Amino acid sequence: MAKVLVFGATGVAGQFLVESLLSARSSFVSIGIFTSPNTASSKAGQIQELKDLGVAVHVGDIASEDEVLKAYENYDTIVSAVGRNAIARQTDLIRLAESSPNVTRFYPSEYGTDIEYSPGSSSEKPHQQKLAVRIFIADNVRRLVSTYIVTGPYADLYLGKMEGERAHLGSFDPQQKKAVLLGSGDEPVSFTTMPDLGKLLVASLRHPQVGRNGALKVNSFTATPHQIVAEFEKQTGAKWTVSYTPLEELKRLEQQAWQEKDPMATIYTLRRIWTEGGTLYEKRDNGLIDAEDMETLEVAVSRALQAETQGFRSGEM
Known part of the structure:
Protein backbone atom coordinates (compact mmCIF):
# COMPACT_ATOMS: atom_id res chain seq x y z
CA MET A 1 0.00 0.00 0.00
CA GLY A 152 -10.21 16.61 -20.45
CA PRO A 153 -11.90 19.75 -19.03
CA TYR A 154 -13.57 19.81 -15.64
CA ALA A 155 -17.31 19.57 -16.21
CA ASP A 156 -17.98 21.52 -13.00
CA LEU A 157 -16.25 24.62 -14.39
CA TYR A 158 -17.35 24.23 -18.02
CA LEU A 159 -20.98 24.20 -16.88
CA GLY A 160 -20.50 27.47 -15.04
CA LYS A 161 -21.52 31.03 -15.86
CA MET A 162 -19.02 33.32 -17.54
CA GLU A 163 -19.56 36.96 -16.62
CA GLY A 164 -20.24 39.87 -18.97
CA GLU A 165 -18.15 40.02 -22.12
CA ARG A 166 -16.53 36.69 -21.22
CA ALA A 167 -19.81 34.89 -21.96
CA HIS A 168 -18.67 34.43 -25.56
CA LEU A 169 -16.22 31.86 -24.14
CA GLY A 170 -19.21 29.62 -23.47
CA SER A 171 -21.57 30.10 -20.56
CA PHE A 172 -24.52 28.51 -18.77
CA ASP A 173 -26.57 30.95 -16.68
CA PRO A 174 -29.30 29.18 -14.67
CA GLN A 175 -30.80 32.40 -13.27
CA GLN A 176 -31.33 34.02 -16.66
CA LYS A 177 -31.92 30.68 -18.42
CA LYS A 178 -29.35 31.68 -21.02
CA ALA A 179 -26.50 29.77 -22.63
CA VAL A 180 -23.74 30.69 -25.04
CA LEU A 181 -22.55 27.60 -26.89
CA LEU A 182 -19.25 27.15 -28.71
CA GLY A 183 -19.09 26.04 -32.32
CA SER A 184 -22.32 24.72 -33.77
CA GLY A 185 -23.33 23.20 -30.44
CA ASP A 186 -23.01 19.67 -31.84
CA GLU A 187 -19.29 19.12 -31.21
CA PRO A 188 -18.81 16.49 -28.46
CA VAL A 189 -16.42 17.17 -25.56
CA SER A 190 -15.04 14.62 -23.12
CA PHE A 191 -15.52 15.83 -19.52
CA VAL A 218 -9.92 8.92 -18.60
CA ASN A 219 -13.20 10.80 -18.24
CA SER A 220 -16.63 10.90 -16.66
CA PHE A 221 -18.84 11.42 -19.72
CA THR A 222 -18.95 12.91 -23.22
CA ALA A 223 -21.60 15.43 -24.28
CA THR A 224 -22.28 18.17 -26.81
CA PRO A 225 -23.22 21.73 -25.80
CA HIS A 226 -26.73 21.07 -27.15
CA GLN A 227 -27.05 18.01 -24.91
CA ILE A 228 -25.89 20.09 -21.95
CA VAL A 229 -28.53 22.76 -22.60
CA ALA A 230 -31.19 20.08 -22.99
CA GLU A 231 -30.28 18.71 -19.56
CA PHE A 232 -30.40 22.19 -18.01
CA GLU A 233 -33.83 22.72 -19.59
CA LYS A 234 -35.03 19.37 -18.30
CA GLN A 235 -33.91 20.06 -14.74
CA THR A 236 -35.09 23.68 -14.62
CA GLY A 237 -38.37 22.97 -16.41
CA ALA A 238 -37.86 25.97 -18.67
CA LYS A 239 -36.81 26.75 -22.21
CA TRP A 240 -33.41 28.45 -22.38
CA THR A 241 -32.30 31.23 -24.71
CA VAL A 242 -29.32 30.00 -26.70
CA SER A 243 -26.72 31.90 -28.71
CA TYR A 244 -23.45 30.77 -30.26
CA THR A 245 -19.80 31.65 -30.66
CA PRO A 246 -18.85 29.96 -33.95
CA LEU A 247 -15.49 28.24 -34.09
CA GLU A 248 -14.01 30.81 -36.49
CA GLU A 249 -15.08 33.63 -34.18
CA LEU A 250 -13.57 31.80 -31.21
CA LYS A 251 -10.29 31.50 -33.12
CA ARG A 252 -10.33 35.24 -33.84
CA LEU A 253 -10.99 36.06 -30.21
CA GLU A 254 -8.23 33.65 -29.16
CA GLN A 255 -5.68 35.35 -31.38
CA GLN A 256 -6.76 38.77 -30.11
CA ALA A 257 -6.46 37.61 -26.50
CA TRP A 258 -2.86 36.50 -26.99
CA GLN A 259 -1.96 39.70 -28.84
CA GLU A 260 -3.40 41.80 -26.03
CA LYS A 261 -1.76 39.63 -23.33
CA ASP A 262 -5.17 38.90 -21.87
CA PRO A 263 -4.75 36.70 -18.74
CA MET A 264 -7.62 34.59 -20.07
CA ALA A 265 -5.82 33.80 -23.34
CA THR A 266 -5.11 30.26 -22.18
CA ILE A 267 -8.84 29.68 -21.65
CA TYR A 268 -9.59 30.84 -25.20
CA THR A 269 -7.07 28.35 -26.60
CA LEU A 270 -8.25 25.44 -24.49
CA ARG A 271 -11.89 26.03 -25.35
CA ARG A 272 -10.99 26.18 -29.02
CA ILE A 273 -9.12 22.87 -28.68
CA TRP A 274 -12.11 21.25 -26.99
CA THR A 275 -14.51 22.54 -29.62
CA GLU A 276 -12.26 21.17 -32.37
CA GLY A 277 -12.52 17.69 -30.83
CA GLY A 278 -9.20 17.65 -29.00
CA THR A 279 -10.55 15.61 -26.07
CA LEU A 280 -11.96 12.65 -28.01
CA TYR A 281 -10.54 9.12 -28.27
CA GLU A 282 -11.74 5.86 -29.78
CA LYS A 283 -11.64 4.44 -26.28
CA ARG A 284 -10.83 5.64 -22.79
CA ASP A 285 -8.69 3.93 -20.14
CA ASN A 286 -11.24 3.86 -17.31
CA GLY A 287 -11.74 0.12 -17.67
CA LEU A 288 -8.04 -0.57 -17.19
CA ILE A 289 -8.23 0.81 -13.64
CA ASP A 290 -11.75 -0.38 -12.76
CA ALA A 291 -13.14 3.16 -12.93
CA GLU A 292 -16.22 2.81 -15.10
CA ASP A 293 -18.70 4.00 -12.47
CA MET A 294 -18.33 7.72 -13.06
CA GLU A 295 -20.69 10.67 -12.66
CA THR A 296 -23.10 11.51 -15.49
CA LEU A 297 -24.11 14.70 -17.28
CA GLU A 298 -27.32 14.63 -15.24
CA VAL A 299 -25.35 14.65 -11.98
CA ALA A 300 -22.99 17.39 -13.19
CA VAL A 301 -25.87 19.67 -14.23
CA SER A 302 -27.71 19.06 -10.96
CA ARG A 303 -24.62 20.12 -9.02
CA ALA A 304 -24.16 23.17 -11.27
CA LEU A 305 -27.71 24.27 -10.52
CA GLN A 306 -27.19 23.88 -6.78
CA ALA A 307 -23.87 25.73 -6.74
CA GLU A 308 -24.39 28.21 -9.59
CA THR A 309 -20.73 27.64 -10.43
CA GLN A 310 -18.60 30.36 -12.00
CA GLY A 311 -16.81 29.43 -15.20
CA PHE A 312 -13.07 28.93 -15.69
CA ARG A 313 -10.76 31.64 -14.45
CA SER A 314 -7.14 32.26 -15.34
CA GLY A 315 -4.74 29.85 -13.63
CA GLU A 316 -7.31 27.21 -12.71
CA MET A 317 -6.46 24.61 -15.36
Whole structure:
Protein backbone atom coordinates (compact mmCIF):
# COMPACT_ATOMS: atom_id res chain seq x y z
CA MET A 1 0.00 0.00 0.00
CA ALA A 2 1.23 3.46 -0.94
CA LYS A 3 2.36 6.31 1.26
CA VAL A 4 1.07 9.39 -0.58
CA LEU A 5 2.24 13.00 -0.38
CA VAL A 6 0.25 15.70 -2.21
CA PHE A 7 1.47 19.10 -3.40
CA GLY A 8 -1.20 21.73 -4.13
CA ALA A 9 -3.62 19.93 -1.84
CA THR A 10 -5.78 22.96 -1.03
CA GLY A 11 -6.15 24.16 -4.63
CA VAL A 12 -8.97 23.80 -7.13
CA ALA A 13 -8.12 20.21 -8.05
CA GLY A 14 -6.00 19.23 -5.07
CA GLN A 15 -8.80 19.39 -2.53
CA PHE A 16 -10.77 16.79 -4.49
CA LEU A 17 -7.73 14.53 -4.75
CA VAL A 18 -7.18 14.65 -1.00
CA GLU A 19 -10.88 14.12 -0.28
CA SER A 20 -10.89 10.95 -2.38
CA LEU A 21 -7.65 9.72 -0.82
CA LEU A 22 -9.22 10.14 2.62
CA SER A 23 -12.38 8.33 1.50
CA ALA A 24 -10.17 5.40 0.50
CA ARG A 25 -7.69 5.72 3.36
CA SER A 26 -7.78 1.99 4.10
CA SER A 27 -5.96 1.49 0.79
CA PHE A 28 -3.02 3.64 1.90
CA VAL A 29 -0.47 3.47 4.67
CA SER A 30 -0.41 7.24 5.11
CA ILE A 31 -1.54 10.49 3.47
CA GLY A 32 0.31 13.77 3.74
CA ILE A 33 0.38 17.20 2.14
CA PHE A 34 3.18 19.69 1.56
CA THR A 35 2.06 23.30 1.83
CA SER A 36 3.63 26.74 2.08
CA PRO A 37 3.71 28.83 5.28
CA ASN A 38 1.43 31.35 3.54
CA THR A 39 -1.18 28.70 2.71
CA ALA A 40 -0.90 27.20 6.18
CA SER A 41 -1.76 30.65 7.55
CA SER A 42 -4.34 31.84 5.02
CA LYS A 43 -6.17 28.49 4.98
CA ALA A 44 -5.60 27.60 8.61
CA GLY A 45 -9.12 26.23 9.08
CA GLN A 46 -8.86 23.93 6.07
CA ILE A 47 -5.40 22.76 7.15
CA GLN A 48 -6.63 22.02 10.67
CA GLU A 49 -9.55 19.98 9.30
CA LEU A 50 -7.07 17.86 7.34
CA LYS A 51 -4.94 17.36 10.45
CA ASP A 52 -8.03 16.31 12.40
CA LEU A 53 -8.70 13.71 9.68
CA GLY A 54 -5.25 12.23 10.13
CA VAL A 55 -3.42 13.95 7.27
CA ALA A 56 0.23 14.71 7.99
CA VAL A 57 0.92 18.36 7.14
CA HIS A 58 4.42 19.37 6.06
CA VAL A 59 4.85 23.15 5.98
CA GLY A 60 7.76 24.35 3.92
CA ASP A 61 9.09 26.17 0.89
CA ILE A 62 8.65 24.26 -2.37
CA ALA A 63 11.89 25.90 -3.54
CA SER A 64 13.88 24.51 -0.60
CA GLU A 65 15.57 21.23 -1.51
CA ASP A 66 16.21 20.39 2.13
CA GLU A 67 12.57 20.88 3.13
CA VAL A 68 11.22 18.92 0.18
CA LEU A 69 13.70 16.08 0.68
CA LYS A 70 12.82 15.95 4.38
CA ALA A 71 9.14 15.50 3.51
CA TYR A 72 9.96 12.86 0.90
CA GLU A 73 11.53 10.64 3.57
CA ASN A 74 8.08 9.53 4.71
CA TYR A 75 6.51 8.69 1.32
CA ASP A 76 6.85 6.51 -1.76
CA THR A 77 4.29 8.23 -4.01
CA ILE A 78 4.18 11.93 -4.85
CA VAL A 79 1.03 13.52 -6.31
CA SER A 80 1.33 17.03 -7.71
CA ALA A 81 -1.73 19.23 -8.11
CA VAL A 82 0.08 22.54 -8.39
CA GLY A 83 -1.64 25.22 -10.42
CA ARG A 84 -0.70 26.27 -13.93
CA ASN A 85 1.50 29.08 -12.62
CA ALA A 86 3.72 26.55 -10.81
CA ILE A 87 3.85 23.76 -13.42
CA ALA A 88 7.49 24.43 -14.37
CA ARG A 89 8.64 24.11 -10.75
CA GLN A 90 7.73 20.44 -10.85
CA THR A 91 11.04 19.64 -12.56
CA ASP A 92 12.80 20.28 -9.26
CA LEU A 93 10.26 18.16 -7.37
CA ILE A 94 10.80 15.34 -9.88
CA ARG A 95 14.59 15.65 -9.77
CA LEU A 96 14.52 15.38 -5.98
CA ALA A 97 12.10 12.46 -6.13
CA GLU A 98 14.42 10.67 -8.54
CA SER A 99 17.26 11.06 -6.04
CA SER A 100 15.15 9.89 -3.07
CA PRO A 101 15.46 6.09 -2.85
CA ASN A 102 12.15 5.60 -1.07
CA VAL A 103 10.10 7.57 -3.64
CA THR A 104 9.05 5.28 -6.49
CA ARG A 105 6.20 7.06 -8.29
CA PHE A 106 5.32 10.61 -9.31
CA TYR A 107 2.03 11.98 -10.67
CA PRO A 108 2.70 15.35 -12.36
CA SER A 109 -0.03 17.97 -12.44
CA GLU A 110 -1.48 17.00 -15.82
CA TYR A 111 -5.21 16.85 -15.16
CA GLY A 112 -6.96 18.40 -18.14
CA THR A 113 -6.38 18.63 -21.88
CA ASP A 114 -4.08 16.06 -23.49
CA ILE A 115 -0.90 17.98 -24.34
CA GLU A 116 0.20 15.28 -26.80
CA TYR A 117 -3.17 14.70 -28.43
CA SER A 118 -1.92 15.32 -31.98
CA PRO A 119 1.23 16.52 -33.76
CA GLY A 120 -0.09 20.07 -33.54
CA SER A 121 -0.33 19.91 -29.75
CA SER A 122 3.37 20.66 -29.35
CA SER A 123 2.85 24.20 -30.65
CA GLU A 124 -0.12 25.11 -28.44
CA LYS A 125 0.91 27.88 -26.04
CA PRO A 126 -0.91 26.58 -22.92
CA HIS A 127 0.88 23.22 -23.25
CA GLN A 128 4.47 24.42 -23.12
CA GLN A 129 5.18 24.08 -19.41
CA LYS A 130 3.56 20.66 -19.15
CA LEU A 131 5.46 19.54 -22.25
CA ALA A 132 8.69 20.78 -20.65
CA VAL A 133 7.98 18.61 -17.60
CA ARG A 134 7.45 15.54 -19.80
CA ILE A 135 10.67 16.26 -21.69
CA PHE A 136 12.53 16.65 -18.39
CA ILE A 137 11.25 13.28 -17.22
CA ALA A 138 12.20 11.58 -20.50
CA ASP A 139 15.71 13.05 -20.43
CA ASN A 140 16.54 12.81 -16.74
CA VAL A 141 14.46 10.16 -14.98
CA ARG A 142 15.62 6.54 -15.00
CA ARG A 143 14.26 5.00 -11.80
CA LEU A 144 11.11 6.92 -10.90
CA VAL A 145 7.80 5.82 -12.45
CA SER A 146 5.57 8.63 -13.71
CA THR A 147 1.89 8.60 -14.66
CA TYR A 148 0.00 11.40 -16.40
CA ILE A 149 -3.72 11.49 -15.64
CA VAL A 150 -5.39 13.15 -18.67
CA THR A 151 -9.02 14.01 -17.98
CA GLY A 152 -10.21 16.61 -20.45
CA PRO A 153 -11.90 19.75 -19.03
CA TYR A 154 -13.57 19.81 -15.64
CA ALA A 155 -17.31 19.57 -16.21
CA ASP A 156 -17.98 21.52 -13.00
CA LEU A 157 -16.25 24.62 -14.39
CA TYR A 158 -17.35 24.23 -18.02
CA LEU A 159 -20.98 24.20 -16.88
CA GLY A 160 -20.50 27.47 -15.04
CA LYS A 161 -21.52 31.03 -15.86
CA MET A 162 -19.02 33.32 -17.54
CA GLU A 163 -19.56 36.96 -16.62
CA GLY A 164 -20.24 39.87 -18.97
CA GLU A 165 -18.15 40.02 -22.12
CA ARG A 166 -16.53 36.69 -21.22
CA ALA A 167 -19.81 34.89 -21.96
CA HIS A 168 -18.67 34.43 -25.56
CA LEU A 169 -16.22 31.86 -24.14
CA GLY A 170 -19.21 29.62 -23.47
CA SER A 171 -21.57 30.10 -20.56
CA PHE A 172 -24.52 28.51 -18.77
CA ASP A 173 -26.57 30.95 -16.68
CA PRO A 174 -29.30 29.18 -14.67
CA GLN A 175 -30.80 32.40 -13.27
CA GLN A 176 -31.33 34.02 -16.66
CA LYS A 177 -31.92 30.68 -18.42
CA LYS A 178 -29.35 31.68 -21.02
CA ALA A 179 -26.50 29.77 -22.63
CA VAL A 180 -23.74 30.69 -25.04
CA LEU A 181 -22.55 27.60 -26.89
CA LEU A 182 -19.25 27.15 -28.71
CA GLY A 183 -19.09 26.04 -32.32
CA SER A 184 -22.32 24.72 -33.77
CA GLY A 185 -23.33 23.20 -30.44
CA ASP A 186 -23.01 19.67 -31.84
CA GLU A 187 -19.29 19.12 -31.21
CA PRO A 188 -18.81 16.49 -28.46
CA VAL A 189 -16.42 17.17 -25.56
CA SER A 190 -15.04 14.62 -23.12
CA PHE A 191 -15.52 15.83 -19.52
CA THR A 192 -14.42 14.80 -16.04
CA THR A 193 -16.14 16.01 -12.90
CA MET A 194 -13.92 17.15 -10.05
CA PRO A 195 -15.18 14.50 -7.61
CA ASP A 196 -14.37 11.89 -10.27
CA LEU A 197 -10.87 13.35 -10.65
CA GLY A 198 -10.12 12.20 -7.12
CA LYS A 199 -11.71 8.80 -7.72
CA LEU A 200 -9.58 8.33 -10.85
CA LEU A 201 -6.39 9.08 -8.92
CA VAL A 202 -7.33 6.52 -6.28
CA ALA A 203 -8.18 3.98 -8.99
CA SER A 204 -4.79 4.55 -10.60
CA LEU A 205 -2.99 4.13 -7.28
CA ARG A 206 -4.80 0.82 -6.80
CA HIS A 207 -3.57 -0.34 -10.23
CA PRO A 208 0.10 0.70 -10.18
CA GLN A 209 1.03 -1.35 -13.25
CA VAL A 210 -1.36 0.61 -15.48
CA GLY A 211 -0.08 3.86 -16.93
CA ARG A 212 3.55 3.28 -16.01
CA ASN A 213 5.57 6.08 -17.62
CA GLY A 214 2.63 7.05 -19.78
CA ALA A 215 -0.74 8.75 -19.91
CA LEU A 216 -4.05 7.47 -18.56
CA LYS A 217 -6.81 8.95 -20.75
CA VAL A 218 -9.92 8.92 -18.60
CA ASN A 219 -13.20 10.80 -18.24
CA SER A 220 -16.63 10.90 -16.66
CA PHE A 221 -18.84 11.42 -19.72
CA THR A 222 -18.95 12.91 -23.22
CA ALA A 223 -21.60 15.43 -24.28
CA THR A 224 -22.28 18.17 -26.81
CA PRO A 225 -23.22 21.73 -25.80
CA HIS A 226 -26.73 21.07 -27.15
CA GLN A 227 -27.05 18.01 -24.91
CA ILE A 228 -25.89 20.09 -21.95
CA VAL A 229 -28.53 22.76 -22.60
CA ALA A 230 -31.19 20.08 -22.99
CA GLU A 231 -30.28 18.71 -19.56
CA PHE A 232 -30.40 22.19 -18.01
CA GLU A 233 -33.83 22.72 -19.59
CA LYS A 234 -35.03 19.37 -18.30
CA GLN A 235 -33.91 20.06 -14.74
CA THR A 236 -35.09 23.68 -14.62
CA GLY A 237 -38.37 22.97 -16.41
CA ALA A 238 -37.86 25.97 -18.67
CA LYS A 239 -36.81 26.75 -22.21
CA TRP A 240 -33.41 28.45 -22.38
CA THR A 241 -32.30 31.23 -24.71
CA VAL A 242 -29.32 30.00 -26.70
CA SER A 243 -26.72 31.90 -28.71
CA TYR A 244 -23.45 30.77 -30.26
CA THR A 245 -19.80 31.65 -30.66
CA PRO A 246 -18.85 29.96 -33.95
CA LEU A 247 -15.49 28.24 -34.09
CA GLU A 248 -14.01 30.81 -36.49
CA GLU A 249 -15.08 33.63 -34.18
CA LEU A 250 -13.57 31.80 -31.21
CA LYS A 251 -10.29 31.50 -33.12
CA ARG A 252 -10.33 35.24 -33.84
CA LEU A 253 -10.99 36.06 -30.21
CA GLU A 254 -8.23 33.65 -29.16
CA GLN A 255 -5.68 35.35 -31.38
CA GLN A 256 -6.76 38.77 -30.11
CA ALA A 257 -6.46 37.61 -26.50
CA TRP A 258 -2.86 36.50 -26.99
CA GLN A 259 -1.96 39.70 -28.84
CA GLU A 260 -3.40 41.80 -26.03
CA LYS A 261 -1.76 39.63 -23.33
CA ASP A 262 -5.17 38.90 -21.87
CA PRO A 263 -4.75 36.70 -18.74
CA MET A 264 -7.62 34.59 -20.07
CA ALA A 265 -5.82 33.80 -23.34
CA THR A 266 -5.11 30.26 -22.18
CA ILE A 267 -8.84 29.68 -21.65
CA TYR A 268 -9.59 30.84 -25.20
CA THR A 269 -7.07 28.35 -26.60
CA LEU A 270 -8.25 25.44 -24.49
CA ARG A 271 -11.89 26.03 -25.35
CA ARG A 272 -10.99 26.18 -29.02
CA ILE A 273 -9.12 22.87 -28.68
CA TRP A 274 -12.11 21.25 -26.99
CA THR A 275 -14.51 22.54 -29.62
CA GLU A 276 -12.26 21.17 -32.37
CA GLY A 277 -12.52 17.69 -30.83
CA GLY A 278 -9.20 17.65 -29.00
CA THR A 279 -10.55 15.61 -26.07
CA LEU A 280 -11.96 12.65 -28.01
CA TYR A 281 -10.54 9.12 -28.27
CA GLU A 282 -11.74 5.86 -29.78
CA LYS A 283 -11.64 4.44 -26.28
CA ARG A 284 -10.83 5.64 -22.79
CA ASP A 285 -8.69 3.93 -20.14
CA ASN A 286 -11.24 3.86 -17.31
CA GLY A 287 -11.74 0.12 -17.67
CA LEU A 288 -8.04 -0.57 -17.19
CA ILE A 289 -8.23 0.81 -13.64
CA ASP A 290 -11.75 -0.38 -12.76
CA ALA A 291 -13.14 3.16 -12.93
CA GLU A 292 -16.22 2.81 -15.10
CA ASP A 293 -18.70 4.00 -12.47
CA MET A 294 -18.33 7.72 -13.06
CA GLU A 295 -20.69 10.67 -12.66
CA THR A 296 -23.10 11.51 -15.49
CA LEU A 297 -24.11 14.70 -17.28
CA GLU A 298 -27.32 14.63 -15.24
CA VAL A 299 -25.35 14.65 -11.98
CA ALA A 300 -22.99 17.39 -13.19
CA VAL A 301 -25.87 19.67 -14.23
CA SER A 302 -27.71 19.06 -10.96
CA ARG A 303 -24.62 20.12 -9.02
CA ALA A 304 -24.16 23.17 -11.27
CA LEU A 305 -27.71 24.27 -10.52
CA GLN A 306 -27.19 23.88 -6.78
CA ALA A 307 -23.87 25.73 -6.74
CA GLU A 308 -24.39 28.21 -9.59
CA THR A 309 -20.73 27.64 -10.43
CA GLN A 310 -18.60 30.36 -12.00
CA GLY A 311 -16.81 29.43 -15.20
CA PHE A 312 -13.07 28.93 -15.69
CA ARG A 313 -10.76 31.64 -14.45
CA SER A 314 -7.14 32.26 -15.34
CA GLY A 315 -4.74 29.85 -13.63
CA GLU A 316 -7.31 27.21 -12.71
CA MET A 317 -6.46 24.61 -15.36
